[in-house]
Amino acid sequence: MTRYLAVLLTLLFWAVQPCSAEDTYKxxxxxxxxxxxxxQGAENLGKVVQKVFEEQGEPNAFIxxxxxxxxxxxxxxxxxxxxxxxxxxxxxxxxxxPSIGLDLGLNVSKVFVLxxxxxxxxQLFQRFPGVEGSLYLIGGVGVNYLQSGDIVIAPIRxxxxxxxxxxxxxxxxxxxxxxxxx
Numbered sequence: 434m435t436r437y438l439a440v441l442l443t444l445l446f447w448a449v450q451p452c453s454a455e456d457t458y459k460x461x462x463x464x465x466x467x468x469x470x471x472x473q474g475a476e477n478l479g480k481v482v483q484k485v486f487e488e489q490g491e492p493n494a495f496i497x498x499x500x501x502x503x504x505x506x507x508x509x510x511x512x513x514x515x516x517x518x519x520x521x522x523x524x525x526x527x528x529x530x531p532s533i534g535l536d537l538g539l540n541v542s543k544v545f546v547l548x549x550x551x552x553x554x555x556q557l558f559q560r561f562p563g564v565e566g567s568l569y570l571i572g573g574v575g576v577n578y579l580q581s582g583d584i585v586i587a588p589i590r591x592x593x594x595x596x597x598x599x600x601x602x603x604x605x606x607x608x609x610x611x612x613x614x615x
Contacts, residue, residue: 456519457491463547466517470497470545471591478545478589481576485547485587489578492587494518494548494557496526500590504536508600509614512544522554531614532565532602540569542592549585561586562603569596579604 458466460482467478498514512528551557563579572593579586586604605614 457493458495458519459491460486463492463495466495466497467545471543478574478591481574481589482547485576485589489547489549489585489587492547492549493520494551496544496546496548498526498544498546500528500542500544500592501540502542502596503539504532504534504596504598504600506533506536508532508534508536508602510602510604511610511612511614512604513610514544514546516548516554516557518551518554524554526557526606526608527610528604528606529611529614530560530602530604532600534598534600534602536567536596536598536600538567538569538594538596538598540567540592540594540596542590545589545591547587547589549587550583556584557606558608560603560605562601564599564601566599567596569594571595 463482464479494516496514496516498512500510500512502508502510510530514526515523516526517523559581561579561581563577565577569592574591576587576589
Protein backbone atom coordinates (compact mmCIF):
# COMPACT_ATOMS: atom_id res chain seq x y z
CA MET A 434 0.00 0.00 0.00
CA THR A 435 2.79 2.44 0.87
CA ARG A 436 4.41 1.62 -2.47
CA TYR A 437 1.28 2.74 -4.34
CA LEU A 438 1.06 5.85 -2.19
CA ALA A 439 4.70 6.72 -3.01
CA VAL A 440 4.03 6.29 -6.76
CA LEU A 441 0.87 8.39 -6.51
CA LEU A 442 2.67 11.17 -4.63
CA THR A 443 5.51 11.14 -7.17
CA LEU A 444 3.05 11.45 -10.06
CA LEU A 445 1.18 14.22 -8.28
CA PHE A 446 4.45 16.09 -7.63
CA TRP A 447 5.38 16.01 -11.34
CA ALA A 448 1.86 16.99 -12.42
CA VAL A 449 1.82 20.22 -10.40
CA GLN A 450 5.29 21.42 -11.37
CA PRO A 451 5.36 24.76 -13.24
CA CYS A 452 6.28 24.89 -16.91
CA SER A 453 9.82 23.81 -17.46
CA ALA A 454 12.45 25.94 -19.11
CA GLU A 455 11.89 23.82 -22.24
CA ASP A 456 8.44 25.45 -22.59
CA THR A 457 9.81 28.99 -22.94
CA TYR A 458 12.03 30.84 -25.39
CA LYS A 459 15.49 31.83 -24.20
CA UNK A 460 16.77 35.34 -24.88
CA UNK A 461 19.23 34.08 -27.52
CA UNK A 462 16.42 32.27 -29.36
CA UNK A 463 14.34 35.46 -29.46
CA UNK A 464 17.32 37.56 -30.59
CA UNK A 465 17.93 35.08 -33.43
CA UNK A 466 14.26 35.32 -34.46
CA UNK A 467 14.46 39.13 -34.33
CA UNK A 468 17.47 39.10 -36.64
CA UNK A 469 15.64 36.87 -39.13
CA UNK A 470 12.51 39.07 -38.94
CA UNK A 471 14.05 42.56 -38.84
CA UNK A 472 17.34 41.81 -40.61
CA GLN A 473 20.66 43.33 -39.63
CA GLY A 474 18.94 46.31 -37.93
CA ALA A 475 17.90 43.97 -35.12
CA GLU A 476 21.16 44.56 -33.27
CA ASN A 477 19.77 47.78 -31.78
CA LEU A 478 16.62 45.98 -30.63
CA GLY A 479 18.70 43.81 -28.29
CA LYS A 480 18.49 46.41 -25.51
CA VAL A 481 14.70 46.53 -25.80
CA VAL A 482 14.50 42.72 -25.65
CA GLN A 483 16.87 42.65 -22.67
CA LYS A 484 14.61 45.10 -20.80
CA VAL A 485 11.51 43.00 -21.52
CA PHE A 486 13.27 39.80 -20.41
CA GLU A 487 14.39 41.50 -17.17
CA GLU A 488 10.84 42.66 -16.43
CA GLN A 489 8.78 39.69 -17.67
CA GLY A 490 11.08 36.66 -17.94
CA GLU A 491 11.02 34.15 -20.79
CA PRO A 492 8.02 34.12 -23.17
CA ASN A 493 6.32 30.93 -24.30
CA ALA A 494 5.09 32.38 -27.61
CA PHE A 495 5.71 35.22 -30.05
CA ILE A 496 4.11 36.82 -33.09
CA UNK A 497 6.06 38.25 -36.02
CA UNK A 498 3.93 40.54 -38.19
CA UNK A 499 3.07 43.91 -39.71
CA UNK A 500 0.79 46.70 -38.53
CA UNK A 501 -0.64 50.00 -39.69
CA UNK A 502 -2.10 52.64 -37.39
CA UNK A 503 -3.49 56.14 -37.60
CA UNK A 504 -4.90 58.62 -35.11
CA UNK A 505 -6.48 62.05 -34.86
CA UNK A 506 -7.35 61.93 -31.12
CA UNK A 507 -9.23 58.69 -31.90
CA UNK A 508 -7.05 56.05 -33.48
CA UNK A 509 -7.20 52.63 -35.11
CA UNK A 510 -4.68 49.86 -35.58
CA UNK A 511 -4.73 46.80 -37.85
CA UNK A 512 -2.18 44.01 -38.01
CA UNK A 513 -1.49 40.47 -39.04
CA UNK A 514 1.25 38.01 -38.23
CA UNK A 515 2.21 34.45 -37.41
CA UNK A 516 1.85 33.12 -33.87
CA UNK A 517 4.66 30.76 -32.84
CA UNK A 518 4.22 28.67 -29.70
CA UNK A 519 7.28 27.15 -28.02
CA UNK A 520 5.52 23.79 -28.03
CA UNK A 521 5.50 23.86 -31.84
CA UNK A 522 2.11 25.36 -32.69
CA UNK A 523 2.05 27.96 -35.45
CA UNK A 524 -0.84 29.86 -37.08
CA UNK A 525 -1.77 33.14 -38.71
CA UNK A 526 -3.45 35.71 -36.45
CA UNK A 527 -4.94 39.18 -36.92
CA UNK A 528 -5.45 42.08 -34.55
CA UNK A 529 -7.23 45.38 -34.57
CA UNK A 530 -8.21 47.93 -32.01
CA PRO A 531 -9.24 51.47 -31.30
CA SER A 532 -7.48 54.02 -29.13
CA ILE A 533 -8.36 57.38 -27.68
CA GLY A 534 -6.08 60.07 -26.31
CA LEU A 535 -3.73 62.86 -27.25
CA ASP A 536 -2.50 61.07 -30.35
CA LEU A 537 -1.91 62.24 -33.91
CA GLY A 538 -0.33 60.76 -37.03
CA LEU A 539 0.15 57.67 -39.19
CA ASN A 540 2.65 54.84 -38.88
CA VAL A 541 3.45 51.46 -40.38
CA SER A 542 5.40 49.00 -38.28
CA LYS A 543 6.97 45.61 -38.22
CA VAL A 544 5.78 44.13 -34.94
CA PHE A 545 7.36 41.39 -32.86
CA VAL A 546 5.08 40.47 -29.96
CA LEU A 547 6.48 38.54 -26.98
CA UNK A 548 3.74 36.59 -25.20
CA UNK A 549 3.88 35.33 -21.61
CA UNK A 550 1.82 32.65 -19.85
CA UNK A 551 -0.26 31.75 -22.94
CA UNK A 552 -1.76 28.34 -22.06
CA UNK A 553 -3.04 27.62 -25.60
CA UNK A 554 -3.39 29.27 -29.01
CA UNK A 555 -7.13 29.81 -28.44
CA GLN A 556 -6.49 31.88 -25.31
CA LEU A 557 -4.88 34.59 -27.48
CA PHE A 558 -8.21 35.44 -29.14
CA GLN A 559 -9.41 38.17 -26.80
CA ARG A 560 -8.87 41.86 -26.05
CA PHE A 561 -5.73 43.07 -24.31
CA PRO A 562 -6.14 46.61 -22.89
CA GLY A 563 -3.25 48.98 -22.38
CA VAL A 564 -1.75 52.47 -22.62
CA GLU A 565 0.81 53.49 -25.20
CA GLY A 566 3.03 56.46 -25.88
CA SER A 567 4.47 57.04 -29.35
CA LEU A 568 6.92 59.37 -30.98
CA TYR A 569 7.76 58.62 -34.61
CA LEU A 570 9.24 61.51 -36.54
CA ILE A 571 10.57 59.35 -39.36
CA GLY A 572 11.07 56.03 -37.64
CA GLY A 573 11.24 54.62 -34.16
CA VAL A 574 11.10 51.62 -31.89
CA GLY A 575 8.93 51.08 -28.86
CA VAL A 576 7.50 48.48 -26.53
CA ASN A 577 4.53 48.49 -24.19
CA TYR A 578 2.74 45.86 -22.10
CA LEU A 579 -0.87 44.75 -22.37
CA GLN A 580 -2.48 42.22 -20.07
CA SER A 581 -5.62 40.14 -19.80
CA GLY A 582 -5.78 37.82 -16.80
CA ASP A 583 -2.38 36.15 -16.42
CA ILE A 584 -1.46 36.56 -20.11
CA VAL A 585 0.94 39.43 -20.82
CA ILE A 586 1.85 40.59 -24.31
CA ALA A 587 4.75 42.91 -25.14
CA PRO A 588 4.54 44.27 -28.71
CA ILE A 589 7.89 45.59 -29.95
CA ARG A 590 7.20 47.97 -32.83
CA UNK A 591 9.82 49.11 -35.30
CA UNK A 592 7.99 51.68 -37.38
CA UNK A 593 8.13 54.46 -39.88
CA UNK A 594 5.87 57.44 -40.32
CA UNK A 595 4.91 60.41 -38.21
CA UNK A 596 3.03 59.78 -35.01
CA UNK A 597 3.15 61.26 -31.54
CA UNK A 598 1.05 61.14 -28.44
CA UNK A 599 -0.33 59.07 -25.62
CA UNK A 600 -3.43 56.91 -25.90
CA UNK A 601 -5.42 54.16 -24.22
CA UNK A 602 -6.91 51.30 -26.17
CA UNK A 603 -6.71 47.60 -26.76
CA UNK A 604 -5.47 44.97 -29.19
CA UNK A 605 -8.18 42.49 -30.12
CA UNK A 606 -6.69 39.27 -31.54
CA UNK A 607 -8.85 37.32 -33.99
CA UNK A 608 -8.59 34.33 -36.30
CA UNK A 609 -9.78 36.36 -39.32
CA UNK A 610 -9.21 39.96 -40.46
CA UNK A 611 -11.86 42.46 -39.35
CA UNK A 612 -12.27 46.01 -40.57
CA UNK A 613 -14.30 47.14 -37.57
CA UNK A 614 -11.73 47.93 -34.85
CA UNK A 615 -14.32 47.45 -32.10
